[in-house]
Amino acid sequence: MIAELIIGGLASGSLYALIAIAIVLVLQATDIPNFAQGEMSMFSTFVAYTILNRYGLSWWGVLPLTLVLAAIQGVIVQQVVIRPLLGAPVLNAVIATLGLNIALHSLAAMIWGAQTHVMQSPLADVPNFKFFGVNVAPDSALSIVVSVAMILIFTLVLRHTRAGIALRAASQNQAVAKLMGIPINRAFAMAWAMGAVAGAVAGLLVAPIVFLDVNMMSPLLIKGFAGAVLGGLGSLGSVFVGGLMLGVIENLMSAYISASFSEALSFLLIIFVLIVAPSGIFGRVKTKKV
Amino acid sequence: MMTQASPATRFLTIKNSMLGLLGIFAIVASQFGGGYMVYLINLVCIFTLVSIGLNLLVGFSGQISLGHAGFFAIGAYASGLLGKNLDMPFWLSIPLGSMVATAIGALIALPALRLKNLYLAIATLGFGIVTQKLIFEWRAFTGGGGGLQVPLPKFADYDLSDGRHMFWAILFCLVIGAWMANKVAHGRTGRALAMLRESEVAAGCLGIRISHYKVIAFALSAFYAAIAGGLYAYLVRYINPESFNTNMSIMFLAMIVIGGMGSIPGALMGAAFYVIVPELLRGFKEAPGLVFGLSLVAVMVLMPTGLIGIWRKFEAKKS
Numbered sequence: 001m002i003a004e005l006i007i008g009g010l011a012s013g014s015l016y017a018l019i020a021i022a023i024v025l026v027l028q029a030t031d032i033p034n035f036a037q038g039e040m041s042m043f044s045t046f047v048a049y050t051i052l053n054r055y056g057l058s059w060w061g062v063l064p065l066t067l068v069l070a071a072i073q074g075v076i077v078q079q080v081v082i083r084p085l086l087g088a089p090v091l092n093a094v095i096a097t098l099g100l101n102i103a104l105h106s107l108a109a110m111i112w113g114a115q116t117h118v119m120q121s122p123l124a125d126v127p128n129f130k131f132f133g134v135n136v137a138p139d140s141a142l143s144i145v146v147s148v149a150m151i152l153i154f155t156l157v158l159r160h161t162r163a164g165i166a167l168r169a170a171s172q173n174q175a176v177a178k179l180m181g182i183p184i185n186r187a188f189a190m191a192w193a194m195g196a197v198a199g200a201v202a203g204l205l206v207a208p209i210v211f212l213d214v215n216m217m218s219p220l221l222i223k224g225f226a227g228a229v230l231g232g233l234g235s236l237g238s239v240f241v242g243g244l245m246l247g248v249i250e251n252l253m254s255a256y257i258s259a260s261f262s263e264a265l266s267f268l269l270i271i272f273v274l275i276v277a278p279s280g281i282f283g284r285v286k287t288k289k290v
Numbered sequence: 291m292m293t294q295a296s297p298a299t300r301f302l303t304i305k306n307s308m309l310g311l312l313g314i315f316a317i318v319a320s321q322f323g324g325g326y327m328v329y330l331i332n333l334v335c336i337f338t339l340v341s342i343g344l345n346l347l348v349g350f351s352g353q354i355s356l357g358h359a360g361f362f363a364i365g366a367y368a369s370g371l372l373g374k375n376l377d378m379p380f381w382l383s384i385p386l387g388s389m390v391a392t393a394i395g396a397l398i399a400l401p402a403l404r405l406k407n408l409y410l411a412i413a414t415l416g417f418g419i420v421t422q423k424l425i426f427e428w429r430a431f432t433g434g435g436g437g438l439q440v441p442l443p444k445f446a447d448y449d450l451s452d453g454r455h456m457f458w459a460i461l462f463c464l465v466i467g468a469w470m471a472n473k474v475a476h477g478r479t480g481r482a483l484a485m486l487r488e489s490e491v492a493a494g495c496l497g498i499r500i501s502h503y504k505v506i507a508f509a510l511s512a513f514y515a516a517i518a519g520g521l522y523a524y525l526v527r528y529i530n531p532e533s534f535n536t537n538m539s540i541m542f543l544a545m546i547v548i549g550g551m552g553s554i555p556g557a558l559m560g561a562a563f564y565v566i567v568p569e570l571l572r573g574f575k576e577a578p579g580l581v582f583g584l585s586l587v588a589v590m591v592l593m594p595t596g597l598i599g600i601w602r603k604f605e606a607k608k609s
Contacts, residue, residue, distance in 0.1 A: 091354075100583060106582075260423075267419050
């Protein structure tokens, strides 16, 4: 029983983790918490749904197409909404992403309607299987595997590609990076594209589990933020573990304590963790020079 | 407000006369307008009160809160319950209820002392969610999801349940609140808070007690939000925990950024924008959300200092 609960928690936690990574990729590069990430993911998922159902492509055709479109979406958002706000206070950018969130939500409702849609799972005909004697739903396994793969890919890109190193340099010190000949704007656009791709993957994974509708992502967005903060915003790894932990804690609490209180309890827990460790569990306290 | 060197030296400035005209317009519209218009004006005043308080926390001391819907809800429920269970008149139950919220605000400040930026934002967001959940689940006391019927607001047998009459009570609170915030902003506390925003280390070196002032900022802004919540409860007379959600907290934050940080007229402009623009957009049958969202983006991109920035630019050009 407890093993199943943990697996289920890991599955939802890996979705939180993906959203958290989408947020932190952008946050580390540009200091902006992207409150539009939820609806950006929802929008990408609806695009995938449309391609899947109207044009009859298979999942394996839809997936790369959606990811490319998501990357373009991220770049467009960065260029149109975020770039003019460079140098303005961070809160301005936060409110702008919030506005974008409302706009995208309403636009999606206009295009696809407010009703729920059923998105087929890529693993629809795979039965539940046993993993060391524990029942595992194929969708859960897929979420976990895909999110682990995503974080590996992102880490590799950031560490070992030219563009990734440029991005990390740009996020550490814009002025110096610029002097080194790094195109700052392109680096930031890449961060937004990567964030949007991570978000789109989360949307594609969550849509077959719950129903696809315009409100699908808003609870996930808050959980993503919470998971990121729980782990600590310093590195992708800690963010990822934070998301997973949040999922497992929530699942265990709703099973053993109270289903209706599980969300409030997990936030209480996060507040207590932050009292003890103000930069998340794995976060190092940044010492700031005066 | 903040940037003006000596606001008290000249009374009859353009700004003051504009504010006066606006006040007269609001009074006339609230007394002779239709019921819905009166409701909207009251709502703008209530949200302005929240924005003024939140401005002390965010605009002046540089903290952040995504949980002010929680304080708003506590104010609404505490004053509503005092009125309902103890038959207290509304002018007594609102300040008493707000005391409760202020104490909670001071308590919340304690864990918040060590937190910054997004960590603080998420911790306060958690406070808002926990508060809403508690109101939902404590059915015997709060009525839970069924909502709470708030008694009629009465002032010595004089019935204020009509929005036109309630307006006077709300306006009274708003004027007192704005005056008080102005005093705080230009006094010792305001200077300490501004220093806190610029650099905590420097503030500490100057002998400003950082934790002391952070607690004050949280408690004060909680007080404003709770007074506004109490007024809201007696204005609509039926409250439901559903409405005090995270979106409301985010909306409060958006109001002060749109209006302009650290400015009391800005708080009014932000609240008015948030209440009135969606009303104006009702004509666009398909897409009020789309236009409203894009207008938020546009205000931020075109006016980085908020709506009050237009006014400041105008003043700068003139002098």
